[in-house]
Each structure stands twice: as structure tokens, then as C-alpha cells.
Amino acid sequence: MEKTQELTEKEQKKVLFRLLSYTKPHKKTLTCAFILLLLTTVGDIVGPILVKIFIDDYLTTGNMVFQPILILGASYMGIQIVKAVVMFFQLVKFQEVALKIIQQLRIDVFSKVQSLGLRYFDQTPAGSIVSRVTNDTEAIKDMFVTVLATFIQSGFLLAGIFIAMFILDVKLALFCLILLPLILIVMSLYRKLSSKFYLDMRERLSQLNAKLSESLQGMSIIQVFRQEKRLRKEFEDINEKHYNAGMKNIKIDGLLLRPAVDLISILGLIIVLNYFGLTSFETSVEIGVLYAFINYLDRFFEPVNNMMMRLSLYQQAIVAGARVFRLLDTNELAPAQNEDTTNSIQEGKIEFKNLTFSYDGKRDVLKNISFTANPGETVALVGHTGSGKSSIINLLMRFYEYENGDIVIDGESIRHFSKDELRDKMGLVLQDPFLFYGTIKDNIRLHNEELSDEQVVDAARFVQAHTFIEKLDDAYDHKVVERGSTFSSGQRQLIAFARTIASNPKILVLDEATANIDTETEEAIQTALAKMRRGRTTIAIAHRLSTIQDANLILVLHNGEIVERGTHQELLALGGLYHKMFLLQNGAVERLEDVVN
Numbered sequence: 173m174e175k176t177q178e179l180t181e182k183e184q185k186k187v188l189f190r191l192l193s194y195t196k197p198h199k200k201t202l203t204c205a206f207i208l209l210l211l212t213t214v215g216d217i218v219g220p221i222l223v224k225i226f227i228d229d230y231l232t233t234g235n236m237v238f239q240p241i242l243i244l245g246a247s248y249m250g251i252q253i254v255k256a257v258v259m260f261f262q263l264v265k266f267q268e269v270a271l272k273i274i275q276q277l278r279i280d281v282f283s284k285v286q287s288l289g290l291r292y293f294d295q296t297p298a299g300s301i302v303s304r305v306t307n308d309t310e311a312i313k314d315m316f317v318t319v320l321a322t323f324i325q326s327g328f329l330l331a332g333i334f335i336a337m338f339i340l341d342v343k344l345a346l347f348c349l350i351l352l353p354l355i356l357i358v359m360s361l362y363r364k365l366s367s368k369f370y371l372d373m374r375e376r377l378s379q380l381n382a383k384l385s386e387s388l389q390g391m392s393i394i395q396v397f398r399q400e401k402r403l404r405k406e407f408e409d410i411n412e413k414h415y416n417a418g419m420k421n422i423k424i425d426g427l428l429l430r431p432a433v434d435l436i437s438i439l440g441l442i443i444v445l446n447y448f449g450l451t452s453f454e455t456s457v458e459i460g461v462l463y464a465f466i467n468y469l470d471r472f473f474e475p476v477n478n479m480m481m482r483l484s485l486y487q488q489a490i491v492a493g494a495r496v497f498r499l500l501d502t503n504e505l506a507p508a509q510n511e512d513t514t515n516s517i518q519e520g521k522i523e524f525k526n527l528t529f530s531y532d533g534k535r536d537v538l539k540n541i542s543f544t545a546n547p548g549e550t551v552a553l554v555g556h557t558g559s560g561k562s563s564i565i566n567l568l569m570r571f572y573e574y575e576n577g578d579i580v581i582d583g584e585s586i587r588h589f590s591k592d593e594l595r596d597k598m599g600l601v602l603q604d605p606f607l608f609y610g611t612i613k614d615n616i617r618l619h620n621e622e623l624s625d626e627q628v629v630d631a632a633r634f635v636q637a638h639t640f641i642e643k644l645d646d647a648y649d650h651k652v653v654e655r656g657s658t659f660s661s662g663q664r665q666l667i668a669f670a671r672t673i674a675s676n677p678k679i680l681v682l683d684e685a686t687a688n689i690d691t692e693t694e695e696a697i698q699t700a701l702a703k704m705r706r707g708r709t710t711i712a713i714a715h716r717l718s719t720i721q722d723a724n725l726i727l728v729l730h731n732g733e734i735v736e737r738g739t740h741q742e743l744l745a746l747g748g749l750y751h752k753m754f755l756l757q758n759g760a761v762e763r764l765e766d767v768v769n
Contacts, residue, residue, distance in 0.1 A: 215255030270316030299382030315489030326475030527577030599677030605668030607656030
């Protein structure tokens with residue numbers, strides 16, 4: 173989890189300008205919204221002037237002429253009605269722009285997540301990432317929907333009010349200008365204090381999401397090992413920290429938002445009343461001017477209050493934007509490929525050349541790995557947990573970047589193939605297959621429209637999956653729930669095999685693909701595997717040595733190094749680590765220490 177850190181003034185401005193850059197594609201809509209906003213502001217300013225004219229020219233003088241008063245009244249009512257209609261369209265326009273901006277921002281974040289390397293996901297909880305895409309972007313939406321429109325409208329209104337004040341009385345307007353620095357000081361102080369607490373609160377919310385996601389995914393383990401109390405305590409601790417951060421924000425809001433502005437507004441009212449009181453000793457005071465000034469002063473603090481109340485949303489949006497941009501700027505991308513090349517995998521010959529690899533840059537998990545898998549051959553990887561088997565597959569699939577050594581396919585470095593070429597020609601079947609929400613047909617086809625329904629069925633027949641699929645409700649249109657939890661491990665694995673065969677890969681990568689399949693199903697699928705491997709280069713991780721006895725080459729790994737290599741019979745005759753592993757699995761030895769020592 174990332175550490176909470178305070179955003180400086182410079183960083184906040186940078187985030188704001190970057191958020192505003194998302195408005196560029198919507199210039200026309202925004203221009204229209206601003207024009208409508210300007211019209212509503214004019215309506216707010218003109219209203220008190222009409223009332224002032226009525227009071228000073230007609231009411232106080234007793235000159236109650238029907239027609240001019242009717243025109244004034246009709247004008248006032250007409251302005252208010254037009255202002256209400258224009259305000260509706262103005263709000264709709266701002267909402268439209270805000271929703272489109274957030275829509276694009278969420279697409280950018282989701283696309284970025286798709287392009288990140290697995291190293292990033294190893295280090296970042298899934299719930300934290302979900303929080304960036306959902307909660308943080310929602311906070312940014314509030315800024316565009318309410319804060320931006322409010323600040324711009326308030327800015328127009330404040331400028332218009334001061335212009336009207338100067339028209340009415342220059343000296344008094346100048347006195348009222350001293351209120352602006354006080355308001356700016358309060359706003360600056362609020363932004364400085366609140367940014368740290370809002371960042372802390374959003375980080376705590378991210379941690380809550382991460383803990384919830386972890387708990388939901390591991391619910392069966394939590395219940396089996398009676399970890400409910402511990403997880404509840406951890407969740408309560410994070411929730412308490414989130415509450416404390418929220419209370420700090422509330423205290424700052426309560427001190428610096430409405431109360432502080434109310435004090436400044438009272439100061440403004442004192443200035444106006446004192447000015448007119450002192451002026452009344454020298455000359456008569458126009459009641460209409462007094463009304464207009466008090467009205468404008470009230471209207472002056474209305475947008476100020478709106479701006480101050482929206483500052484909390486603004487600060488949340490800036491903090492959320494900083495977190496989102498931190499994700500967008502992450503350079504832990506998936507390994508780069510030469511996308512301009514026309515190289516293609518024809519034969520599928522794989523060569524590992526003196527490959528050394530480390531996940532953290534400190535400890536090598538693979539050390540000088542070298543071997544060759546010729547076209548149509550099967551190379552099996554065996555070894556105890558942590559020996560480096562999965563790391564070899566991870567590098568072959570280009571999930572991680574390596575620096576020392578190379579992986580070569582058909583004489584070309586794996587880096588010199590496009591990503592599409594690698595994904596089209598390499599098929600991966602994991603020990604724990606992942607099924608997507610949808611139908612069985614969707615999970616086999618993976619939305620590849622080039623695959624016909626007949627090809628989907630043929631792939632299922634090929635891996636012996638057709639029989640159990642036909643017995644399901646709706647057969648290939650049977651609904652698959654999240655992760656395929658309603659299917660047995662063996663059924664999920666068979667669907668994963670069908671998915672791989674449907675893509676007709678040149679290179680087959682199997683990560684103990686039969687580990688979760690019962691003996692009867694395994695016997696049926698071994699025949700399918702033999703057909704799958706025919707004509708394809710296969711790299712297979714094996715825990716059960718009985719499944720790879722026919723491999724052309726078996727590599728025995730220990731502590732990231734290849735310590736033995738050969739066929740099944742050659743390795744048994746060697747009497748080394750492989751021989752001990754074979755004896756262990758057949759019950760000839762009883763302790764794992766006897767294998768690795």
C-alpha cells in the first residue's frame with residue numbers, strides 16, 4: 173500500500189491543470205455552457221438594479237405611474253423566468269461534459285491497468301486498484317459536475333456584483349474590496365490543511381476496498397481456519413483510521429468554511445451600514461442604493477459560501493486525481509515488443525540462452541538457464557516449490573522483462589515478435605484456470621468472432637469436454653458465474669483446454685494442467701494432451717512425474733538452476749535428484765528432506 177504523503181501547492185496545481193486538459197475535446201459544449209452561465213449571471217445582477225430603480229424613482233417619490241411600473245415588474249419577472257430556463261440547460265451542459273470526461277478518464281485508467289506488467293499486480297492489492305477506477309474517478313466527477321460550474325459561475329457573479337457596486341458607489345465598492353483578501357486567505361488556509369487529511373482518508377478507503385476484496389476472495393479459507401474475528405478486527409482498525417481522517421476533515425470544514433465566511437459577511441455588512449450611517453449626516457441616503465448594496469452584499473457572499481462549501485469536493489477531487497494520475501504514470505508496464513516487425517513463429521523452436529532473472533533486483537530466482545525445445549518436442553520442468561519452474565514460463569509468456577541472457581524462438585529474440593504474434597502462436601493452460609462471466613461458448617471462443625460454433629464444439633470434443641457440456645442446461649449456452657465456481661476443478665480445466673486448442677497455438681505451455689483433474693478424467697485427457705502436443709513445441713511444468721515420462725527432455729531445477737537434464741529413463745539411471753523425487757512419489761522415501769539433500 174502506498175504511503176500517505178501531503179500534496180504541495182505546486183503538485184495540486186499540476187493535478188488541476190491535468191484534469192482540465194480533459195476538457196479540450198468538449199470545447200464547443202463548454203463554450204455553450206459558459207455563455208448560458210453568463211446569461212444567468214446577468215440575470216442575477218440586473219434584478220437588484222430594477223428593484224433599486226423602482227424604490228428610488230417611484231416608491232419613495234410617490235410617483236406611482238402604472239405603465240413604467242408594469243414594464244419594470246414584467247421585466248423583472250421575465251428575467252427570472254428566462255434565467256430559470258437558461259440555468260436548466262446550463263446545468264445539463266456541464267453535467268454532459270463532466271460525465272464524458274469521467275467516462276474517458278475511466279477508460280484511460282482501465283486501459284492503463286490492462287497494459288501494466290504482472291510485477292505491478294504482485295506489489296499492489298487488487299482492491300486498491302479498484303478504488304482508483306471507481307471511488308477516485310467518482311470524486312473527480314463531482315469536481316466537474318459541481319465545483320467547476322460553481323466556481324466559474326461564482327467568478328462571473330462576483331465580477332458582475334463588483335461592477336454593479338462601482339456603478340452605484342465607487343467609494344463604498346472600494347471599501348468592500350478589502351473583503352477579498354480575507355476570503356482568499358481563508359481559502360488558501362483551508363486548501364493547505366485539508367489536502368493532507370483528504371489524502372489520508374482516500375488512502376484509508378483504498379485500504380478498506382483492498383481488505384474487503386481479499387476477504388471475499390479468501391472466504392472459504394477464512395471460515396475453515398476460523399479467521400473471521402481476526403479479519404473483522406483488521407477491518408475495524410482500518411475503518412477507525414478512515415473515521416478519524418474524516419473527523420479531522422469535518423472539524424476543518426466546520427471552522428474554515430461557513431463560520432469563517434459568515435464572520436467576513438458580518439464585517440461587510442458593518443462596513444456598508446457604517447458608510448451609509450456616516451453619509452446620512454452630510455446628505456440624504458437613497459433607500460434604493462442602500463437596498464441594492466445590501467442585496468449585492470448578500471449575493472456576494474452567496475457565491476463565496478458556495479465556493480467555500482465546494483472546496484471540500486475540490487480538495488477530494490484533487491487528491492483523487494493525484495492518485496489516479498499516479499497510476500496512469502506508473503512505468504511498470506508489460507515487457508515491450510517490437511510491434512512493427514513482420515517476424516512470425518513458423519516452427520516453434522525455443523532456446524533459452526544463459527538466462528538469469530530476478531523479481532526484486534536483489535535475489536536471482538533463475539541462474540544461467542540454457543536449454544533447447546525443438547519443434548514438436550516436449551520439454552518438462554520438474555523441481556520442488558520455489559525452484560524456478562513458473563518463472564521460466566512467466567518469462568517465456570513475456571509476463572516479466574529479463575535483462576541477462578535471452579529467449580529465442582525460431583532464431584529470433586522473443587523481443588522481436590509483436591505481442592499479437594506471441595499471443596496467437598502460444599497457448600497457456602494454468603493449474604487453476606480462470607473462467608469469465610458469460611457462457612461456456614464465450615469462454616472457449618473468448619469473443620474471437622473468427623471461430624465458428626462448429627469449431628468451438630470441435631475443440632470441446634478434442635479435449636473430451638463435449639460430453640459433460642451437452643448434459644448441462646442450454647449446453648454451450650450454459651451460464652458461467654464468476655470464476656466458474658459452479659463447475660468442478662476438472663470441468664473448468666477441460667474448458668480451459670478447449671479454449672487453448674480452439675486458438676490452435678504453435679507453442680503449448682502447460683502449468684501442471686492435470687493437477688486438479690481426477691484420475692478418471694486425467695486418463696481421458698492424457699489422450700487429448702498427446703494429440704495436442706503432436707506437431708507443437710510443448711513446455712510443461714509437472715509435479716506428478718507420471719504425466720511427463722514420455723517427454724523428450726526433462727529439466728530438473730533446484731534453487732533456480734538446472735541440476736539435471738535428460739529423458740525419464742536417463743534421469744532414473746543417473747540416481748540423482750529426479751530419482752529421489754520419483755521414489756518419493758512412489759512411496760519409497762518418506763521425507764522431502766531426503767529428496768532435496
